[in-house]
Amino acid sequence: MAQQFAGLKSMGYKIAYVDDxxxxxxxxxxxxxxxxxxxxxxxxxTGIEWRDAAIFVxxxxxxxxxxxxxxSEGAVYADQFxxxxxxxxxxxxxQIGQVYGLYLGEDAKKVTAVKQxxxxxxxxxxxxxxxxxxxxxxxxxxxxVHALKAAGPHPTRGAVISQLKKITSSTPTGSSAxxxxxxxx
Numbered sequence: 001m002a003q004q005f006a007g008l009k010s011m012g013y014k015i016a017y018v019d020d021x022x023x024x025x026x027x028x029x030x031x032x033x034x035x036x037x038x039x040x041x042x043x044x045x046t047g048i049e050w051r052d053a054a055i056f057v058x059x060x061x062x063x064x065x066x067x068x069x070x071x072s073e074g075a076v077y078a079d080q081f082x083x084x085x086x087x088x089x090x091x092x093x094x095q096i097g098q099v100y101g102l103y104l105g106e107d108a109k110k111v112t113a114v115k116q117x118x119x120x121x122x123x124x125x126x127x128x129x130x131x132x133x134x135x136x137x138x139x140x141x142x143x144x145v146h147a148l149k150a151a152g153p154h155p156t157r158g159a160v161i162s163q164l165k166k167i168t169s170s171t172p173t174g175s176s177a178x179x180x181x182x183x184x185x
Contacts (some may be wrong), residue, residue: 010176012155013042015182016035016038016039016040017031017034017035017038019031019034021048021052025052025055026055027055027059028052028055028056028059028060029057029059029062029063031056032059032060032063032065033063034057035065035067036063036065039171040066040067041068041069042067042068042070042071042159043060043067043069043070043071044071044072045055045070045071045072045074045076046072046073046097047075048072048075048076049075049131049132049133050075050076050078050080050084050131050132051084052074052079052087053072053075053081053085054080054081054084054086055085056089057085057086057090057094058085058086058090058167060090061085061086061089061090064118069093069095070094070095071094071096071097072094072095072096072097073096073098074096074097074099074100074132075131075132075133076094076096077096077102077104077131077132077133078104078129078130079096079104079129080129080131080133100132100135101113101114102129103117103118103130103135106116109172110165113130117130117135117138118130119179120138120140121134128177135165144160144162144164144169146163146167147160147161147163147164147166147167148160148163150163150166151163
């Protein structure tokens with residue numbers, strides 16, 4: 001975080017408010033009021049899972065505080081986020097840095113791995129709405145199976161670990177559950 005702050009400061013940004021998110025927090029009204037009072041105009045919700053980000057956005061909307069920019073990473077890319085955060089009016093304009101295939105269905109027709117992921121998630125639990133952590137679980141299991149197969153017909157723990165260490169990337173060919181997306185320029 002220190003490097004991120006240094007980079008932002010070198011570009012002229014002022015860091016006006018910093019608070020770690022307590023995993024047991026269920027309300028961010030105090031943070032919202034403090035930020036509003038300090039004149040904060042950009043909020044970074046990176047590293048916060050979608051439920052907490054939704055509570056934050058809902059609390060900000062309740063306090064009639066609308067910073068010029070709210071941004072987050074892929075954890076906020078969840079079907080439930082918009083409705084839990086207060087609807088489209090409350091979430092309009094939030095910037096999400098998403099580097100994975102759009103696994104909520106948008107890329108299913110174009111990316112085989114996304115179609116496979118979406119299909120199997122619904123087979124296992126038709127009412128489950130996948131989120132980033134579902135994708136991470138899928139990708140982790142896929143890497144384990146790949147390493148297990150590569151370890152041979154009589155795998156040992158050491159052989160599987162050795163094969164896992166050889167995995168350095170994944171590709172969106174249908175054998176990878178976490179296809180990457182190139183940022184639009």
